Amino acid sequence: MNYDHILVRYGELTLKSGNRNMFVNKLKSNIKSRLMPLQGYKVRANRDRMYIDVHEGSDIEEMMNRISSVFGVHSVSPVVRIEKDIEVMKEVSLLFAQDFKEGDTFKIDVKRADKTFEYDTFQLQQTLGGHVLQNTDHISVDVKTPDHKIKVEVRKDAIYMYNRVIEGVGGLPVGTGGKTLLMLSGGIDSPVAGMEVMKRGVTIEAIHFHSPPYTSDQAKQKVIDLTQQLAHLTGDIKLHIVPFTALQKQIHKVVEESFTMTSTRRMMLRVTEKVAHQIDAQAIVNGENLGQVASQTLGSMYAINSVTSMPILRPLLTFDKEDIVKKAKEIQTFDLSIQPFEDCCTIFTPKNPKTNPKLEKVEYFESKFDFEPLIDEAVANVETIVISKHDRIENQEDEWMDDLL
Amino acid sequence: MIYLDNAATTKPDDAVIQTFNQMNKEFYFNPNSPHSAGVKIAHLIDKARDNIKQYLNLDDKFDIIFTSGATESNNLALQGMAQTKKRFGSTILTTKMEHPSVLETMRALEEQGFNLKYIKTTSDGKLDIASLKALMNDDVILVTCMHVNNVMGQIQPIEEVSQILKDYPKVHFHVDGVQGYGKIPLNINLVDSYSLSGHKFHGLKGSGILATNQLRTLKPIIFGGGQEFGVRSGTVNAPINVSLAKAMRQMDDQKETHIKTLTDKGHQLRGFIETYDSILINSPKDAAPYILNVSFPGVKGEVLVNAFSKYDIYLSTTSACSSKKSSHNETLKAMGLSNRRIEGSIRISIASDLTDEQVESFKEAFDKVYKEVRELLVNEL
Numbered sequence: 001m002n003y004d005h006i007l008v009r010y011g012e013l014t015l016k017s018g019n020r021n022m023f024v025n026k027l028k029s030n031i032k033s034r035l036m037p038l039q040g041y042k043v044r045a046n047r048d049r050m051y052i053d054v055h056e057g058s059d060i061e062e063m064m065n066r067i068s069s070v071f072g073v074h075s076v077s078p079v080v081r082i083e084k085d086i087e088v089m090k091e092v093s094l095l096f097a098q099d100f101k102e103g104d105t106f107k108i109d110v111k112r113a114d115k116t117f118e119y120d121t122f123q124l125q126q127t128l129g130g131h132v133l134q135n136t137d138h139i140s141v142d143v144k145t146p147d148h149k150i151k152v153e154v155r156k157d158a159i160y161m162y163n164r165v166i167e168g169v170g171g172l173p174v175g176t177g178g179k180t181l182l183m184l185s186g187g188i189d190s191p192v193a194g195m196e197v198m199k200r201g202v203t204i205e206a207i208h209f210h211s212p213p214y215t216s217d218q219a220k221q222k223v224i225d226l227t228q229q230l231a232h233l234t235g236d237i238k239l240h241i242v243p244f245t246a247l248q249k250q251i252h253k254v255v256e257e258s259f260t261m262t263s264t265r266r267m268m269l270r271v272t273e274k275v276a277h278q279i280d281a282q283a284i285v286n287g288e289n290l291g292q293v294a295s296q297t298l299g300s301m302y303a304i305n306s307v308t309s310m311p312i313l314r315p316l317l318t319f320d321k322e323d324i325v326k327k328a329k330e331i332q333t334f335d336l337s338i339q340p341f342e343d344c345c346t347i348f349t350p351k352n353p354k355t356n357p358k359l360e361k362v363e364y365f366e367s368k369f370d371f372e373p374l375i376d377e378a379v380a381n382v383e384t385i386v387i388s389k390h391d392r393i394e395n396q397e398d399e400w401m402d403d404l405l
Numbered sequence: 406m407i408y409l410d411n412a413a414t415t416k417p418d419d420a421v422i423q424t425f426n427q428m429n430k431e432f433y434f435n436p437n438s439p440h441s442a443g444v445k446i447a448h449l450i451d452k453a454r455d456n457i458k459q460y461l462n463l464d465d466k467f468d469i470i471f472t473s474g475a476t477e478s479n480n481l482a483l484q485g486m487a488q489t490k491k492r493f494g495s496t497i498l499t500t501k502m503e504h505p506s507v508l509e510t511m512r513a514l515e516e517q518g519f520n521l522k523y524i525k526t527t528s529d530g531k532l533d534i535a536s537l538k539a540l541m542n543d544d545v546i547l548v549t550c551m552h553v554n555n556v557m558g559q560i561q562p563i564e565e566v567s568q569i570l571k572d573y574p575k576v577h578f579h580v581d582g583v584q585g586y587g588k589i590p591l592n593i594n595l596v597d598s599y600s601l602s603g604h605k606f607h608g609l610k611g612s613g614i615l616a617t618n619q620l621r622t623l624k625p626i627i628f629g630g631g632q633e634f635g636v637r638s639g640t641v642n643a644p645i646n647v648s649l650a651k652a653m654r655q656m657d658d659q660k661e662t663h664i665k666t667l668t669d670k671g672h673q674l675r676g677f678i679e680t681y682d683s684i685l686i687n688s689p690k691d692a693a694p695y696i697l698n699v700s701f702p703g704v705k706g707e708v709l710v711n712a713f714s715k716y717d718i719y720l721s722t723t724s725a726c727s728s729k730k731s732s733h734n735e736t737l738k739a740m741g742l743s744n745r746r747i748e749g750s751i752r753i754s755i756a757s758d759l760t761d762e763q764v765e766s767f768k769e770a771f772d773k774v775y776k777e778v779r780e781l782l783v784n785e786l
Contacts, residue, residue: 404651405452405650
């Protein structure tokens with residue numbers, strides 16, 4: 001079958017009324033950006049659906065693959081656009097049918113948006129179904145549970161025919177829901193949390209805390225790789241790397257050991273909030289999950305959260321660990337996350353962290369030192385990298401590797 | 406010197422030696438060390454694995470395990486999978502024509518209680534598909550055969566075997582690819598595990614891999630620090646592994662000209678030897694062209710090898726691995742050849758660096774050797 005179009009159906013976008021155009025335009029530009037490296041197509045969007053005109057010789061399967069993973073896409077179909085001529089429709093129906101297997105059943109499924117078309121739904125089913133049956137001897141009709149549906153859409157401009165519907169990832173187009181700052185640790189959870197909010201149309205920038213020499217360049221590289229993997233799926237992402245060593249050392253000087261973890265998180269949040277304001281983010285996202293580790297009890301969250309009034313989104317709050325792992329594998333961040341490099345949270349882990357730290361106590365320890373200047377210094381020295389969605393960051397090591405290999 | 410014993414081992418490629426030396430001089434770090442030098446080497450090894458998968462056209466289900474060579478790879482695959490699969494059955498199948506690293510492993514498994522059965526071979530030394538079909542039943546857990554025979558060059562019907570084994574999903578199909586890699590095309594995705602040795606294609610001795618789609622269930626036979634996905638412990642031999650990837654790259658880069666040269670020169674030699682009436686060519690016509698097994702019935706193979714050595718020509722009796730043993734070669738016996746023919750056999754195995762002048766010198770020497778031993782020859786036709 002020579003398909004000349006890809007039909008893209010919108011997900012819950014269609015529920016929007018007032019600002020639907022904004023959603024559609026964003027989706028259109030996201031799809032275009034996803035198709036960027038490929039050649040030979042043109043995107044036409046209207047309020048209800050999108051058509052990608054595919055030029056001859058383009059890899060339509062690869063294009064559908066890419067489009068179906070763009071947030072906001074409900075489903076895609078490869079379609080044939082034909083003139084409103086019953087003979088052509090008959091011919092195309094037969095072309096579809098020829099690909100069906102011996103003994104399969106089919107039905108003609110008609111949608112008639114253009115009521116002025118000379119054949120009504122019933123006539124079309126009769127005529128096209130009859131034509132297919134007369135000219136094949138390996139398939140039969142089953143109107144209730146057919147193996148294949150030959151779909152015919154009669155629209156004002158033309159007739160569209162197809163028989164495959166490929167499910168998309170759903171959600172809302174990234175860029176329609178405001179901006180957030182994702183706390184990216186290098187673990188399994190935070191990239192998934194980022195993905196979950198992006199699915200709701202939200203744009204992210206990422207923030208990571210780096211404590212050289214306690215944490216290695218490999219740990220930093222790992223976070224860059226993770227960001228890249230997310231960028232690969234949704235477009236360029238800015239990554240802010242915070243030099244955190246001085247703060248971490250100071251915390252260990254003044255805060256009692258069992259409270260250092262709580263304090264560390266509070267400092268991170270204070271830095272994050274400041275960076276969030278700088279980049280105009282409206283919320284902070286993290287991968288926290290209720291009950292997973294010591295810092296993730298309600299008591300702990302309460303003590304940590306008290307340093308900020310900014311909304312903190314925790315999309316994984318109630319997820320089971322195995323579901324998070326499954327999602328991490330789906331978005332291909334799992335293998336990166338499990339690389340064994342220490343991050344700044346694991347380096348200074350106290351022996352017995354408080355699982356239910358009292359806010360007053362944390363505040364008391366922290367009051368012994370003015371952390372604000374150190375926080376400002378960390379924010380001022382943030383290193384910001386734009387991670388491109390295109391191919392992995394060039395590894396400087398590649399050249400010597402290529403020589404040896 | 407004219408070197409015609411390439412099925413035993415090949416001359417290492419200069420680029421491969423260079424990689425090996427550079428690895429030892431500059432990149433000798435342990436890839437399992439946490440420091441950044443170690444991590445760099447770990448990346449390099451990962452890339453070597455990826456490249457090897459590409460050269461072998463393997464799909465994602467496959468993993469590459471670095472070993473010390475095909476003997477270890479064969480042992481790992483066969484012993485490891487037998488242990489995994491023994492709860493499903495106990496019958497293992499092979500042919501009598503396999504390399505000792507397979508045959509001896511199979512015999513050891515037999516002593517452990519596995520039920521070893523031999524698939525028959527046809528008169529031209531190929532695995533007999535009808536015999537395989539007759540031996541297949543629900544108790545079979547492991548089937549192994551080589552791709553190209555090291556003694557005669559027969560190409561075994563791997564595709565057909567894999568087709569039959571499709572109906573027996575629990576069977577593990579292992580192929581020893583040592584003599585075929587890079588020379589006779591094979592879709593390795595059809596088998597479950599595949600071994601090769603670097604030194605058979607201008608790499609270094611001590612390098613090899615096992616490619617398998619069964620990594621998860623493969624039981625180790627060497628225990629220790631858990632290197633190579635836990636199935637082959639021991640400090641990763643980064644210089645050897647990287648040089649193996651390099652040797653495969655060299656092969657891959659020159660695949661077409663390489664195969665063409667082997668085919669042309671092999672046919673040329675065959676055509677030449679065919680002109681001698683009382684000398685018999687044991688290798689079937691459709692065998693791999695680069696291995697030519699020839700009998701001078703009535704003359705001991707060893708005598709012939711010495712006779713050629715005098716002209717600075719190095720070839721072999723039957724196979725190098727078994728040529729020092731007094732027992733006759735399994736492959737030739739499996740083909741039903743007479744003792745005299747087996748005793749009088751030599752193996753000429755060529756590489757693509759064989760020049761036209763060398764071919765001419767070989768022909769002259771061959772004729773001289775023939776004249777020296779002519780009166781001993783027995784007409785076996």
